[in-house]
Amino acid sequence: MGLTNILILTAMVALALFTVMTRSLLRAAIGLALTSAVLTVMMFRLGAPLAGVFELSVCAGLIPVIFITVISMTKPMKKEEAKEFAIERWSRFWILPIIVVIAAILLFTAHIKFDAKLPPVHAESDVRDMMWGARQLDMLGQVMVLMAGAYGILVLFKEMKKRW
């Protein structure tokens, strides 16, 4: 594993930890976007540009924008509440960085061997054919996931819109 990959992985894990542990929702949303952006870089380096593009546009772009939009509708905590919340959060998550470091050391030293004979990866010559032909059912399913999500926003937030 090259030094660049180690640096990218470390940055990704550090940003993911920041996302989970920060007390501000806004910072967590930004942390998520940055984690996804670093993951995109990793995907490009691993030769999966299409997955990288999806990751960048959806996980680093669209989802944080939705989160930030919703967060802007919420009332921020008072200073004392925020302090109390931060202490409670630390008491819950202080073990997380330690677990990550121990897991990293163990995985690095374990020399895990993939004993299965992995077949060579065959990228489809035409992505459109792969998505709309071979994986047509999955595309339909994903359209339905989006439809369900959109319908959920409509059902759960419509009254809020009226109140505003």
Add this chain to the structure above:
Amino acid sequence: MGSLFILIPLFVFMLINLPPRMVMRKLAFWAVLALMLLQVGFVLFPSLSSFAAASGLFRMDLAIDKLAQMCLLSIAAVTLAALLTGRALITDENQSCNFMNLLLLVFIGMNGITLVKDIFSMYVFLEVTAVSSFILIAFSKDKDGLEGAFKYIIFSSIATVMILSAIALLLLVAGDTSFAALRAAIKLHQNSHVIMFAISVFLSGLFIKSGLMPFHGWLPDAYSSAPGAASVHLAGIVTKIVGVYPLIRIVHSVFSANVSTNNVLMITGAFSIVVAAFAAINQSDFRRMLAYSSISQVGYIILSLGCGSALGLAAAIFHFFNHSIFKSLLFVNAATVEAKSQTRDINEMGGLAQRMPVTGITSALACLSVSGIPPLSGFWSKLLIIVALWQANQYAYAIIAVMASLVTLSYMLTLQRKVFFGSVSNSMKGVSEADWKLLMPSIILVVIMLVVSLLFPLFLNTFLVPIGGI
């Protein structure tokens, strides 16, 4: 033909959301009702749908075997019951229409899970069902509902990550995600650590989705906090289709009989049966008691599946079907009692059978069936499970199954006594029987239960024997 089970509901979903909204809202109930009946018709009389078999518009690799047929029947019956319950309990026309739309989305997701032949497609439809179910739980937008939905989201997301990671590892080894390719790859690399790790992660993910102990943290809250009609759907069929059915399908079609997998299934199943049954005894909330009972009954399904025999598989599917019917019936009754008495605390109830005779009788029949009292359907499926365990030389598990059934009988009779028997408590004096709209789903479900109980030999020969190839 399989694509019809996805495309027709999708078409109905789009149709009932077209303008003019006022007209479509009024038609929505009848359209969804017709859809459920059509699904039952398509399953029982496959020739009905043969006209569309040659449709080349969509390339969907779907399969309808006897296992899928049983699930499609359960899905249609329970969704019909939830639809009728929702119509009776949700008075606001707008809310009612929203509920039907969500019910339809969950329905499409469940049909997809049942019919696919590819593990990644199964994951996609698991997500369709899960996302729609979160919204159904939070539908009432009260604190309890949002908390229940939040817990479900968190647990479900953990399970999703596990399932997706396992699929990625299996794809690495097999180079494809179809059941056939995975089965061949697993057979070829039997001692591969990657495959063993992927299988264990995949099973753990599905255990969380099934709400089996000790992965059940979300289930009692989700079942008890969801709106009445949504809880019928969630407890009756959704949890089984997103958790138990994939377990049965994958173990049957992909992993095949394997001693380690079977042992894990039997240990988890027996643990769930016993611990959840004892946990149910101490509950005072009507729906929470039913939720723990569900965990225990799902344990029976998993225990039977772990036998690894054809009879064990058939018994698991039969108990799956029976449980979806009698547990939906109990949740319909819980919703009815709650709507009439404005409480879920069984200690505050008493003597309701005098005020609500139809609800009392249907509830008593469902309780007896859950407990495995002959000649009700629950007795036949539990009998098959115990015979399958005995034939597989799993005597200890067979004894556990019998003893736990006695515990089930004990808490079910306690529930029935506290809610329906005895003299009417002071706070329940003003309670009256529900109207026919709310009684309809109970009556339909109790009729299905009695038909299956009395026509068990026909049911066995038509559906169960072909499943197991007994």
